[in-house]
Amino acid sequence: MAKASPIIELKNIGVQFSQKEQLIDAVKDVSLTVNKGDVYGIIGYSGAGKSTLVRVINLLQRPTVGAVTVNHKQMLKLTPKQLRDERKNIGMIFQHFNLLNSRTVYGNVDFPLMDSQLSAAQRQQKVNKLLDLVGLSDKAQNYPSQLSGGQKQRVAIARALANDPEILISDEATSALDPETTTEILNLLGYLNQSLGITIVIITHEMDAIKQICNRVAVMDQGKLIEEGSLLKIFGHPQQALTQKFVDSSTQLGPALQEIKKSHILPENSKHLIELNFLGDVTEEPMVVELYKRFKVEANILFSNIEQLQGTTVGIMLLALSGQDEDIQAALQYLNHLQVNVKQVNLAQIEVG
Ligand SMILES: Nc1ncnc2c1ncn2[C@@H]1O[C@H](COP(=O)(O)OP(=O)(O)OP(=O)(O)O)[C@@H](O)[C@H]1O
Numbered sequence: 622m623a624k625a626s627p628i629i630e631l632k633n634i635g636v637q638f639s640q641k642e643q644l645i646d647a648v649k650d651v652s653l654t655v656n657k658g659d660v661y662g663i664i665g666y667s668g669a670g671k672s673t674l675v676r677v678i679n680l681l682q683r684p685t686v687g688a689v690t691v692n693h694k695q696m697l698k699l700t701p702k703q704l705r706d707e708r709k710n711i712g713m714i715f716q717h718f719n720l721l722n723s724r725t726v727y728g729n730v731d732f733p734l735m736d737s738q739l740s741a742a743q744r745q746q747k748v749n750k751l752l753d754l755v756g757l758s759d760k761a762q763n764y765p766s767q768l769s770g771g772q773k774q775r776v777a778i779a780r781a782l783a784n785d786p787e788i789l790i791s792d793e794a795t796s797a798l799d800p801e802t803t804t805e806i807l808n809l810l811g812y813l814n815q816s817l818g819i820t821i822v823i824i825t826h827e828m829d830a831i832k833q834i835c836n837r838v839a840v841m842d843q844g845k846l847i848e849e850g851s852l853l854k855i856f857g858h859p860q861q862a863l864t865q866k867f868v869d870s871s872t873q874l875g876p877a878l879q880e881i882k883k884s885h886i887l888p889e890n891s892k893h894l895i896e897l898n899f900l901g902d903v904t905e906e907p908m909v910v911e912l913y914k915r916f917k918v919e920a921n922i923l924f925s926n927i928e929q930l931q932g933t934t935v936g937i938m939l940l941a942l943s944g945q946d947e948d949i950q951a952a953l954q955y956l957n958h959l960q961v962n963v964k965q966v967n968l969a970q971i972e973v974g
């Protein structure tokens with residue numbers, strides 16, 4: 622693989638707002654690097670500072686402190702004219718599409734080309750090519766009010782691509798869409814990343830969206846970046862409780878735990894309920910068989926979620942273990958040795974909703 626080359630570098634970014642004599646630290650000391658060709662996901666709850674942070678990338682929001690480098694240019698040192706040019710390299714799409722309602726689909730996509738150097742014929746060719754790219758050639762003469770949410774977002778994507786940006790930022794662009802349309806739009810973004818090599822930054826509060834197309838993930842909480850890593854690392858070995866929560870939300874582990882607690886199906890004699898997170902070749906059946914063969918520990922699978930993320934198996938499993946104390950300890954050690962992340966689950970701490 623070619624060496625990763627940074628396209629966006631944020632260093633020690635802080636953004637402070639003052640409102641009614643109150644200071645709000647929307648972003649606190651965040652540093653991150655997005656490499657060329659990444660689909661970089663930023664996940665966090667409402668108010669975590671995600672939008673504020675990405676607006677810093679093209680200086681729609683100037684940071685209170687920190688350095689912003691895009692394409693090896695220090696954004697804070699550019700003249701207004703240079704900054705305008707750099708911004709063309711960064712397309713943005715939003716939850717509410719922000720289309721011009723009085724213009725047709727064609728007119729919306731043509732709009733950012735108004736001050737371009739292209740001839741009328743080149744411009745027309747470009748708009749048609751973009752509409753074709755997002756699958757909307759047949760809607761060129763429609764107005765936004767005549768489109769579905771997914772179609773509106775396709776127009777917004779085509780418009781964001783008009784100036785051939787190398788970077789596309791998507792701020793909750795699928796939040797207003799149903800799950801199927803969300804998948805369609807995410808697939809389109811994935812296709813743009815693969816076919817045109819566009820670097821994509823995606824903000825979301827849904828882990829499922831991240832899972833579909835991101836290769837790297839950052840987790841934000843109360844203005845801070847609390848965890849960052851490859852999709853596989855975040856999924857297979859989440860370090861922070863909040864990250865774990867996001868991962869669980871997309872594997873249905875949370876509801877499963879609640880169900881287990883409510884229904885009292887945990888075997889009476891089981892001494893331990895454990896959660897296993899594993900990556901790669903480890904699979905569930907042999908693990909359970911080995912626990913019995915080697916340690917005489919019986920393992921009941923109460924829940925499992927195995928999926929393929931970027932060609933690697935990522936699994937979560939809940940096991941109820943029964944056996945002698947020392948055998949269980951040995952079994953846990955064995956699991957740790959297999960590069961399986963083992964965590965004791967205490968049902969008393971599970972809140973039943
Ligand atoms: N222009 C502003 N003036 C004052 N406070 C602001 C401003 N913009 C954002 N904030 C505050 O900064 C914090 C972070 O907001 P931000 O919009 O970045 O969060 P977010 O993670 O994008 O949330 P959401 O998921 O709801 O979009 C919030 O407390 C918000 O109220």
Ligand SMILES: [Mg+2]
Pocket residue numbers: 671672673792793
């Ligand atoms: Mg936001």
